[in-house]
Amino acid sequence: MTTTTPKDYNRWLDWLDGRQEAMLARLVDWSAINSGTRNLAGLERMAERLTEAFRALGPATAEALPLPDAEEIGPDGAPRIVRHGRMLRFVFNPQANRRALMVIHYDTVFPADSPFQTARRTDADTLHGPGVADAKGGICVILAAVETFLRSPWGRDLGIEVLLNPDEETGSIGSAPLLAEAAGRAQFALLYEPALPDGTLAGARKGSGNFSVVVRGKAAHAGRAFHEGRNAVVALARVIGALHGLNAERPTITLNVAKLEGGGPTNVVPDLAIARFNVRTESHADQHWMEDRLRALIAAADATAEDGITVTLAGGFTRPPKEIAGRTAALYDWVKAAGGVLGQPIAWVPTGGCCDGNNLAAAGLPNVDTLGVRGGLIHSDREFMTVSSLTERARLSALLLMRAAAEGLPWEAER
Numbered sequence: 001m002t003t004t005t006p007k008d009y010n011r012w013l014d015w016l017d018g019r020q021e022a023m024l025a026r027l028v029d030w031s032a033i034n035s036g037t038r039n040l041a042g043l044e045r046m047a048e049r050l051t052e053a054f055r056a057l058g059p060a061t062a063e064a065l066p067l068p069d070a071e072e073i074g075p076d077g078a079p080r081i082v083r084h085g086r087m088l089r090f091v092f093n094p095q096a097n098r099r100a101l102m103v104i105h106y107d108t109v110f111p112a113d114s115p116f117q118t119a120r121r122t123d124a125d126t127l128h129g130p131g132v133a134d135a136k137g138g139i140c141v142i143l144a145a146v147e148t149f150l151r152s153p154w155g156r157d158l159g160i161e162v163l164l165n166p167d168e169e170t171g172s173i174g175s176a177p178l179l180a181e182a183a184g185r186a187q188f189a190l191l192y193e194p195a196l197p198d199g200t201l202a203g204a205r206k207g208s209g210n211f212s213v214v215v216r217g218k219a220a221h222a223g224r225a226f227h228e229g230r231n232a233v234v235a236l237a238r239v240i241g242a243l244h245g246l247n248a249e250r251p252t253i254t255l256n257v258a259k260l261e262g263g264g265p266t267n268v269v270p271d272l273a274i275a276r277f278n279v280r281t282e283s284h285a286d287q288h289w290m291e292d293r294l295r296a297l298i299a300a301a302d303a304t305a306e307d308g309i310t311v312t313l314a315g316g317f318t319r320p321p322k323e324i325a326g327r328t329a330a331l332y333d334w335v336k337a338a339g340g341v342l343g344q345p346i347a348w349v350p351t352g353g354c355c356d357g358n359n360l361a362a363a364g365l366p367n368v369d370t371l372g373v374r375g376g377l378i379h380s381d382r383e384f385m386t387v388s389s390l391t392e393r394a395r396l397s398a399l400l401l402m403r404a405a406a407e408g409l410p411w412e413a414e415r
Contacts, residue, residue: 009341009402012152016144016391016398023140023390024127026053030136031119031129035085035166037107043085043166046106050139050164054090057147061091067167067174073212073314075261077272084174085166092150092160099159100404101186101365102146102397103179103356104138104193104372105168109379116381125387133375133385138192139164140390141372145397149405152398158405161186168356171210171318176359183363187409188331190397191357191369194378194385196349201370203332203348204324205358206280207287209317213239213298215262218308219271229269230308233262236273239301239311243277246293252282253290254352280352283321291317319358324348327366330410335368338399344392371397 035046047064055062067084074080085107108131110116119129131137142162149155163182165175172179183189195201215236220229246255255277262273281287294313302311324332332348339346348370357369373393375385 009399012148012402013395013398015151016148016394019144019394020387020391023144023394024387027127027132027137027140027390028119028129030139031132032117034110034112034114034117035107035131036109036111036114037167037169039112040083040085042112043107047086047088047166050088050106053143054088054162057092057143058150059092061089061094063089065089065178067178070173073214073274075274077214077216077274079314087166087175087178088162088164090162092146093156094159096157096159098157098404098408099161099186100401101182101189101360101367102142102160102162103189103191103360104135104142104164105166105172105356106136106139106164107166107169108134108136109169121387122384126384127387128382128384130383133194133373133383134378135193135372137375137385137390138194138372141393141397142192144391144394145401148394148398149401152402154402154405158401160401165356171208172356172359173318176318179356179359180363183360183365186365188327188404189357189360189365189367190371190400191355191360191367192372193355193357193370194372194375195370195389195393197374197376197386199344199346199374199389201332201335201346201348201368202351202353202355204282204350205319205322205354205369206282206352207284207317207321207358208281208319208354209279209287209290209315211277211279211294211313211315213243213275213277214312214314215239215273216310217271218269220269222267222269226269230271230306231269232273232309233270235305235309235311236260236262236275239298240275242297242301243275246290246297249293250286250289253286254280255290279317281317281321283323287317287320319354320362322354322358322361327411328361328368331366331368334410335371335396335400338403339396342395342399344396
């Protein structure tokens with residue numbers, strides 16, 4: 001195995017020094033393409049730009065993979081089909097024995113009719129715009145890091161698979177099987193959600209599930225036939241109280257009832273009500289406990305409801321918890337050491353948020369996420385990123401790729 005010194009790596013990392021403005025211009029251009037998860041036309045335009053950029057790096061396999069349709073509960077309480085954009089896959093050096101998986105999404109939370117559509121520089125080191133941090137800035141970092149690595153003497157000694165998915169912001173329901181499949185082809189993964197503004201990474205991540213409770217009753221005139229009706233809204237209110245009560249039963253979970261739908265004119269007994277809620281769990285044991293409690297709670301609500309009322313549950317967990325242990329812990333320490341070489345202090349904190357790193361961890365692949373740009377206020381019209389972090393974070397990832405190729409991974413010394 002080839003060994004080298006940090007000084008040798010710096011010769012190749014220095015190529016990034018003059019790249020910041022070009023990276024910024026690309027990010028501004030990408031930010032102006034609305035690629036909200038449900039905007040299939042915008043996602044396709046974004047996919048074309050991304051494919052062009054990655055193909056320009058040199059010989060690579062480039063694929064646009066269709067994702068399966070999914071189901072969700074519509075406002076009428078019935079399942080409806082949800083269609084996704086395409087997963088982009090770029091593979092470099094398929095002949096290499098060791099492979100890195102680099103993952104991030106190209107969808108955003110901003111729909112096509114959002115007023116937040118363009119990026120602008122608010123000061124010398126701050127860019128404000130949709131997706132600039134979450135996560136088109138991260139794609140810029142991947143692109144520059146891979147280009148830097150391929151120019152280096154170790155540029156053929158590590159296989160790289162880049163996956164860019166179009167549905168992460170809604171739980172990666174369509175892309176999850178492809179992520180799990182890719183996890184079996186790699187030894188480690190790097191993910192490019194934004195870091196915190198000071199560069200801190202996300203460590204352990206909670207799991208997440210999205211659910212809908214659908215209550216159906218019987219409509220009736222509120223004045224002439226009130227007692228013939230069966231009020232779905234009132235029945236749902238009882239269920240919501242029981243759901244919220246689960247928060248007091250287990251301190252390591254949170255259940256947030258977030259959206260209510262149903263009802264209509266005040267002179268009609270409502271026959272439909274829907275509650276949508278999210279659950280966060282710290283451990284796999286939490287998830288199993290919650291699944292059991294939800295099944296029991298909904299079954300009891302349905303069994304004890306007055307005649308003519310039905311209560312059903314839809315949805316499930318899409319992100320298992322990500323715990324920092326074993327090879328994942330070793331990988332975090334390895335990233336911290338690389339940051340130290342570059343003068344970038346690396347720390348991490350647990351978070352209630354989740355990402356595709358949860359899915360890859362569940363598939364058994366060690367991974368570090370939030371290696372994207374430094375930024376904040378994501379999922380709002382105040383989203384921003386730190387301009388200087390474009391080349392800063394690209395240097396870190398390029399160094400990780402070179403070290404993986406030249407020195408191997410931290411746990412390989414165990415053999």
